[in-house]
Amino acid sequence: MNIIEFLISPAEASKRSGPNDRIVFSSRVRLARNLKSYPFPGHAKKADRIKAYEILFPAIRALPQMGPEAFAESLEKLTALDKQILVERHLVSREHAAKGAGSGLILNREETLSVMINEEDHLRMQSLRPGLQLRQAWLAIDAVDSDLETRLDISFSDKYGYLTACPTNLGTGIRVSAMLHLPGLVLGEQINQIIQAVNKLGLAVRGLYGEGTEALGNIFQVSNQMTLGESENEIVERINKVLLQLVEHEENARQSLLEKKPKILLNSIGRAYGVLANAHTIQSKETMNQLSLLRLGVDIGLFGQTPKALVDELFLISQPAHLQLNHPDREKLAAEDRDIYRADMLRERMKSVPSPQEPAAPPSEAPV
Amino acid sequence: MTCQFCKQKDATVHLTQIVENEVKKVDLCENCAKEKGVNDPAGFSLADLLLGLGASQQIDEAGDAKGGGLRCVRCGYTQADFKKSGRLGCSDCYDVFADGLDPLLKPMHKGIRHKGKVPGSLRRATDLNQQLLTLEKDLQGAIAREDFEQAAQLRDQLKVVRTSAKT
Numbered sequence: 207m208n209i210i211e212f213l214i215s216p217a218e219a220s221k222r223s224g225p226n227d228r229i230v231f232s233s234r235v236r237l238a239r240n241l242k243s244y245p246f247p248g249h250a251k252k253a254d255r256i257k258a259y260e261i262l263f264p265a266i267r268a269l270p271q272m273g274p275e276a277f278a279e280s281l282e283k284l285t286a287l288d289k290q291i292l293v294e295r296h297l298v299s300r301e302h303a304a305k306g307a308g309s310g311l312i313l314n315r316e317e318t319l320s321v322m323i324n325e326e327d328h329l330r331m332q333s334l335r336p337g338l339q340l341r342q343a344w345l346a347i348d349a350v351d352s353d354l355e356t357r358l359d360i361s362f363s364d365k366y367g368y369l370t371a372c373p374t375n376l377g378t379g380i381r382v383s384a385m386l387h388l389p390g391l392v393l394g395e396q397i398n399q400i401i402q403a404v405n406k407l408g409l410a411v412r413g414l415y416g417e418g419t420e421a422l423g424n425i426f427q428v429s430n431q432m433t434l435g436e437s438e439n440e441i442v443e444r445i446n447k448v449l450l451q452l453v454e455h456e457e458n459a460r461q462s463l464l465e466k467k468p469k470i471l472l473n474s475i476g477r478a479y480g481v482l483a484n485a486h487t488i489q490s491k492e493t494m495n496q497l498s499l500l501r502l503g504v505d506i507g508l509f510g511q512t513p514k515a516l517v518d519e520l521f522l523i524s525q526p527a528h529l530q531l532n533h534p535d536r537e538k539l540a541a542e543d544r545d546i547y548r549a550d551m552l553r554e555r556m557k558s559v560p561s562p563q564e565p566a567a568p569p570s571e572a573p574v
Numbered sequence: 575m576t577c578q579f580c581k582q583k584d585a586t587v588h589l590t591q592i593v594e595n596e597v598k599k600v601d602l603c604e605n606c607a608k609e610k611g612v613n614d615p616a617g618f619s620l621a622d623l624l625l626g627l628g629a630s631q632q633i634d635e636a637g638d639a640k641g642g643g644l645r646c647v648r649c650g651y652t653q654a655d656f657k658k659s660g661r662l663g664c665s666d667c668y669d670v671f672a673d674g675l676d677p678l679l680k681p682m683h684k685g686i687r688h689k690g691k692v693p694g695s696l697r698r699a700t701d702l703n704q705q706l707l708t709l710e711k712d713l714q715g716a717i718a719r720e721d722f723e724q725a726a727q728l729r730d731q732l733k734v735v736r737t738s739a740k741t
Contacts, residue, residue, distance in 0.1 A: 240665065242665055244664070245648075245649040245651075245663050245664040246661070246662065246663060246664055248659070248661055249649060249651055249655070249661075249662075249663035249664065326661075348691070351691075352694065355693045355694060355695070356694070356695075360693055361665040362692070362693050362696060363665075363668060363688070364688070364696075364703055365686075365687055365688065366668055366687075366688055367688025367689075367690065367691075367692075368688075368691075369662075369665045369668055371661045371662060372660065372661045372662075373660070373661075373662070373675065373678060373679060373682065374682060376679065376683070376688075377683065377688045377689075377690065378688070378690045378691065380690075408684070431682075432682070432683045432684045433683065434679060434682075434683035434684065434685060434686065434687075434688060435683050435684035435685020435686060435687060435688070435689055436683075436684040436685070436689055436690070437689045437690035437691070438690045438691055439690075440689075440690075
């Protein structure tokens with residue numbers, strides 16, 4: 207089966223919607239599980255890894271939640287481009303994309319359930335939902351896990367809970383995370399304060415591509431770090447509460463920018479529109495940052511009927527692997543050619559976006 | 575400033591995180607940063623790094639107390655492997671390296687005992703174990719208070735639970 211043909215098209219994928227999706231792109235809950243009788247994948251000899259794989263693969267494949275149409279393949283059957291596409295869709299981790307024989311991926315038709323076999327742990331199962339839906343994502347993956355434990359001998363200790371290769375995942379093995387778009391807090395220069403506050407609550411804030419990276423496109427990932435000594439429900443509820451507060455802070459920040467610094471805000475958005483609609487070469491990083499401002503403009507109604515989904519699609523198809531995939535001959539593009547091709551694509555797609563209008567009820571002009 | 579890991583090269587990568595209201599700083603050279611996956615941001619979480627840091631000392635201390643050079647009989651994982659990767663080799667390793675684990679887990683997690691989901695097949699056993707733990711604690715309390723009447727009752731209850739835990 208070809209993964210590229212299997213995946214929901216970027217246009218369709220971007221139309222998925224959920225609660226609070228003006229600010230929360232997506233929610234995800236991941237569980238780490240291991241088989242009792244086999245060494246963890248990182249330490250296992252090839253023969254053991256393959257034996258574990260041969261037990262896990264059919265068990266996951268047979269899950270009712272996977273359905274008859276699931277994509278199920280060993281990673282050695284995927285090309286480098288296939289894997290990069292999966293990473294850009296956040297369906298597999300970067301670590302997993304680097305693996306080959308003895309590791310696999312099983313993904314349901316709706317792309318709401320993805321199971322990585324022999325990543326750092328034997329199983330990394332994740333449930334994905336658009337918008338802020340952590341509870342739903344948890345309930346879904348909990349059901350999968352409960353079903354699976356009747357088919358597999360899962361490693362569990364009374365004291366430490368679910369045993370994982372890395373002690374940082376011990377206990378519940380749960381990682382609850384959400385992807386947020388926070389341009390208001392970034393433009394309002396409140397973001398560092400917010401990140402520190404969230405860190406203090408024991409939650410990690412990462413950029414789109416993880417810790418240490420700039421938050422490209424003002425996109426941030428918030429997730430729990432502690433997995434032991436706190437139940438799954440407590441963790442989910444705690445993060446949910448924090449995320450609802452972040453959503454509120456972001457809305458307030460946007461409102462306050464509109465009221466107090468409208469010229470700065472409109473200037474940033476207008477320039478972003480100008481660049482995206484007119485550039486002839488543009489790098490990935492700049493694209494993400496300008497698209498973020500475009501999305502903010504759409505959110506606050508500066509671009510008429512332009513749907514949010516269009517911007518989200520552009521976010522996705524501007525990524526290197528997606529860009530390469532759409533290129534007529536699909537050969538590996540050199541970086542400069544890719545920047546030109548990206549700009550060509552953006553100019554074409556931006557034709558459907560009207561130039562930005564002043565907000566419907568113009569806020570009182572404050573001196574800039 | 576030299577790298578905290580190799581202690582040879584100059585540290586050029588600096589990371590800061592707040593853990594339990596404490597600021598933790600990590601300084602690495604480019605090579606070690608690369609080795610620890612710091613320059614592969616998606617794969618990197620500072621907790622891994624912190625685990626590697628204070629952790630290696632604790633792992634050694636706990637291991638040395640047992641004569642040093644701990645090794646998992648089942649999977650062959652060694653104290654040195656654990657130190658190097660911050661990860662364990664198999665489920666049994668959690669018993670082998672148990673002594674070094676608790677002090678390591680404490681700053682990393684909310685507690686050092688699992689709370690939350692338990693596999694269905696173990697749920698009954700775990701409930702019984704929890705009952706045993708509570709009863710034993712109560713019994714010790716009663717003895718300490720010299721409340722022997724209560725202690726006798728608790729002792730009888732313990733007997734019952736122990737018997738059913740064995741079946």
